[in-house]
Amino acid sequence: MRDELPAGKPRRACFRRDVKISAAAISIKNVTYDYGTRRALDALDLDVAPGEVFALLGPNGSGKTTLFRLIATLIPLQQGTISVCQANVRHQAAMARANIGVVFQSPSIDLKLTVRENLLCQASLYGLREPDRSRRVRETLEQLGIADRSQDRAELLSGGLRRRLDLARGILSRPQVLLLDEPTTALDPAARSDMWKYLRSVREQTGTTVVFTTHLLEEADHADRIAIMDEGKLVVCDVPDTLKLAIGGDVLSIRATGDPLALARDIEAAFQHSIEVVDQNVRMECQHGHEWVPRLVQAFPDRIQAITMSKPTLEDVFVRHTGHRFWVETPIQTPKRRAH
Amino acid sequence: MVRSIATPDPEMSELHDSRRAVVASPWDAAGMICWREIVRFLRQRNRVIGAVGQPILFWLLFGAGMHSTFQIPNQSFGTYFFPGTLLLILLFTAIFATISVIEDRNAGFLQGVLVAPIPRWSMILGKVLGGTLLALLQGGLFLALGAFLGIRYSLSSAVGIVGLSFLISWSFTSLGLMLAWRMESTQGFHAIMNLFLMPMWLLSGAFFPVPLAGGSISQTLMHVVMRLNPATYGLAGIRQLMQGGPVASLWQPSLTICWIVTALFAVLLFSLTTYIARQPSTHDAR
CATH class of the missing domain: 3.30.70.260 (ACT domain)
Structure with missing residues (x-):
C-alpha cells in the first residue's frame, strides 16, 4: 500500500493519545508557513495537553518562533489549522486571543509607564474592569514579587525585573495558555533561575498550560514534554527522560x-x-x-x-534524530534572527 | 508516531474551555491607549518643547520679518499668520504623536497590543484620540497666548475654532498613523514629513493667501492645487472664525463648506487608517 503522504516528506506528529483531541489546549494541524520562497514550517502537527509545560526546542532557524507567532495570532496563518482552547485562530481570533497570555522575546512593556500602569494598561486590553482590575494587578505584582516597585517607572528596572514585569503582563488576565518566546534570553543565571521559579509557581497556582520556545538544551529540561524542531519540521516529541532513555x-x-x-x-x-x-x-x-x-x-x-x-543529553537526542549537531549553522535562518 | 507517557488530568481539561473567555471592551481599551499616549507625551519634556516652541518661534520671527512686505488691508502679517501657526502646531503635535507607533513597534510594546483580544479599530481609535487631544491641548495654549498678545476673537468663535481644530488634528493624527504604520524607522518618516506634510501645510493658505484664479497660469495652477488641499478648508474656517467673517480681498470658501470638508476628511482618513491597520501582515512580527 502506498503512503498517502508525498515521498521524501516524512511527517511526524505529536499527539497525546490519552487526551481527546478536542480537549487539547493547543492543537496544530498540518501547518506550513513560508517567508517568500523559504519554508519556515513544513506540515507541522502538534498537540499540547491542558496544564502541561511544553517546550519547543530548536536551533535558530528551526521555525519555533514562527510557530510561536502563529499561535499568538501575531502573523496570519497560511496553511493548516491552529486551535487554542478550541478556538480556531483563523476564524475566532478574538476568542483565541482572550485565552492566551503572550510573553515575547523582547519585553513588550512601556518603559515610560510605571510598573503598575503597565499592568493597568494590559488589564484594559484584556477586558478587566474595576474593581477587579486593581485587585488583580495588586495580586499579580505580589505573586511575582515586584509589588514594592509598583510605583517605579519600568525604565528603572533591571533586565531581570523587566522580564518579570513582562511575565506579570502575560499572566495578568489568567490565561489558560501562557506562551513565551525565549523567556530567559539575555538574562543572567540568577535571573534565569528566578524566572523558572515564578513560571513554576504560576503553573502550580493556576494550572495554566505553559508553552515556551527555547534554543537552550538545558532549559528544555524544565518542560513536561519537549518538541524538538529542526528546519521547520517536528523531529521528535516526548517526555525529556523518555527521549534520553531512548538513546540507551x-x-x-x-x-x-x-x-x-x-x-x-x-x-x-x-x-x-x-x-x-x-x-x-x-x-x-x-x-x-x-x-x-x-x-x-x-x-x-x-x-x-x-x-x-x-x-545522553538532549543534544544527543537531537543528534540522533537530525544527524547533525544542535549548533551547526544550517543554511536556513529566520529572517529576523536576533543575535544572542 | 510519537508516544507520550504523561497522564491525563480531567480537571485540567475542564479548565481549558474557551467559553470562559472574556473579550475586552473596545472602548475601555481605546480609552487606555489614549491615556497612555498623553501620559507618555507629558513625561517626555523635549517633545512638549519641540511641538509648541518651534511654531511660536516661526510666528514671532516671520511676523517681525514679513511685516513690511506683506500687504492685506487692515491686517499685519502677524495677524494673518496666526491661524497658520495654529495649524502648524496641530500638524506637528498630531504627527509626532502618531509616529510614536514606530517607537512602539521597535520597543516591542505594540506586539502586546496586537495580540490582545480587541479589534484593531479600538487601538487606532485610542491612538488617534490621544494624538488629537495632545494637539488640542497645545493648540489651546497657543490660542490663549494669542489672546494675551492681542489677537482678538470672541468666545463663541473660540468654541468653533476648538471644534475645527479637533477635526483637523483628528485628520492629521490619522494621516500620520497611516503613514507610520508600516514604517521601520522614524528617519523614514522625516522624509515624508518634508516632502508631503510640510507642502500640505504651506499650500493651505497658512503662510500666504490662496491666489485668485484667472491671473497667470502659475497663479491659476496654485489656486487649483490649494483648493484641492483639504487642509485649506480647515484653515479657512479658523481664519474666518477669528476675523468674524471672510476677508473680501482673499479667496475663501464659506464657513459651512469648511466644516463639511474638514469633517469628511477626518472620517475618510480615520477609516482608511483603520482599514490599513486591519490587514494582517508578517510585518507585525517584529
Missing part, C-alpha cells in the same frame, strides 16, 4: 587522529556496532560505555586522540 546507555565521542570517517568504518567493522560521524567526531551510542573505552583504545591505539563518555 552512554554516548561516546571519539576524536580521531586522522580521518574520522575511516576510523568510524573500522570500528563498525571490528565491533559490529553502528557508528556515526557528527561534526568531525566519531559518535557511538552504547550500553556500558566504561567497558567500551578500553576496548576501543586497545583496538585503535594510534588513531584515537581523545575519547569522552557521557550520559
Whole structure:
C-alpha cells in the first residue's frame, strides 16, 4: 500500500493519545508557513495537553518562533489549522486571543509607564474592569514579587525585573495558555533561575498550560514534554527522560587522529556496532560505555586522540534524530534572527 | 508516531474551555491607549518643547520679518499668520504623536497590543484620540497666548475654532498613523514629513493667501492645487472664525463648506487608517 503522504516528506506528529483531541489546549494541524520562497514550517502537527509545560526546542532557524507567532495570532496563518482552547485562530481570533497570555522575546512593556500602569494598561486590553482590575494587578505584582516597585517607572528596572514585569503582563488576565518566546534570553543565571521559579509557581497556582520556545538544551529540561524542531519540521516529541532513555546507555565521542570517517568504518567493522560521524567526531551510542573505552583504545591505539563518555543529553537526542549537531549553522535562518 | 507517557488530568481539561473567555471592551481599551499616549507625551519634556516652541518661534520671527512686505488691508502679517501657526502646531503635535507607533513597534510594546483580544479599530481609535487631544491641548495654549498678545476673537468663535481644530488634528493624527504604520524607522518618516506634510501645510493658505484664479497660469495652477488641499478648508474656517467673517480681498470658501470638508476628511482618513491597520501582515512580527 502506498503512503498517502508525498515521498521524501516524512511527517511526524505529536499527539497525546490519552487526551481527546478536542480537549487539547493547543492543537496544530498540518501547518506550513513560508517567508517568500523559504519554508519556515513544513506540515507541522502538534498537540499540547491542558496544564502541561511544553517546550519547543530548536536551533535558530528551526521555525519555533514562527510557530510561536502563529499561535499568538501575531502573523496570519497560511496553511493548516491552529486551535487554542478550541478556538480556531483563523476564524475566532478574538476568542483565541482572550485565552492566551503572550510573553515575547523582547519585553513588550512601556518603559515610560510605571510598573503598575503597565499592568493597568494590559488589564484594559484584556477586558478587566474595576474593581477587579486593581485587585488583580495588586495580586499579580505580589505573586511575582515586584509589588514594592509598583510605583517605579519600568525604565528603572533591571533586565531581570523587566522580564518579570513582562511575565506579570502575560499572566495578568489568567490565561489558560501562557506562551513565551525565549523567556530567559539575555538574562543572567540568577535571573534565569528566578524566572523558572515564578513560571513554576504560576503553573502550580493556576494550572495554566505553559508553552515556551527555547534554543537552550538545558532549559528544555524544565518542560513536561519537549518538541524538538529542526528546519521547520517536528523531529521528535516526548517526555525529556523518555527521549534520553531512548538513546540507551552512554554516548561516546571519539576524536580521531586522522580521518574520522575511516576510523568510524573500522570500528563498525571490528565491533559490529553502528557508528556515526557528527561534526568531525566519531559518535557511538552504547550500553556500558566504561567497558567500551578500553576496548576501543586497545583496538585503535594510534588513531584515537581523545575519547569522552557521557550520559545522553538532549543534544544527543537531537543528534540522533537530525544527524547533525544542535549548533551547526544550517543554511536556513529566520529572517529576523536576533543575535544572542 | 510519537508516544507520550504523561497522564491525563480531567480537571485540567475542564479548565481549558474557551467559553470562559472574556473579550475586552473596545472602548475601555481605546480609552487606555489614549491615556497612555498623553501620559507618555507629558513625561517626555523635549517633545512638549519641540511641538509648541518651534511654531511660536516661526510666528514671532516671520511676523517681525514679513511685516513690511506683506500687504492685506487692515491686517499685519502677524495677524494673518496666526491661524497658520495654529495649524502648524496641530500638524506637528498630531504627527509626532502618531509616529510614536514606530517607537512602539521597535520597543516591542505594540506586539502586546496586537495580540490582545480587541479589534484593531479600538487601538487606532485610542491612538488617534490621544494624538488629537495632545494637539488640542497645545493648540489651546497657543490660542490663549494669542489672546494675551492681542489677537482678538470672541468666545463663541473660540468654541468653533476648538471644534475645527479637533477635526483637523483628528485628520492629521490619522494621516500620520497611516503613514507610520508600516514604517521601520522614524528617519523614514522625516522624509515624508518634508516632502508631503510640510507642502500640505504651506499650500493651505497658512503662510500666504490662496491666489485668485484667472491671473497667470502659475497663479491659476496654485489656486487649483490649494483648493484641492483639504487642509485649506480647515484653515479657512479658523481664519474666518477669528476675523468674524471672510476677508473680501482673499479667496475663501464659506464657513459651512469648511466644516463639511474638514469633517469628511477626518472620517475618510480615520477609516482608511483603520482599514490599513486591519490587514494582517508578517510585518507585525517584529
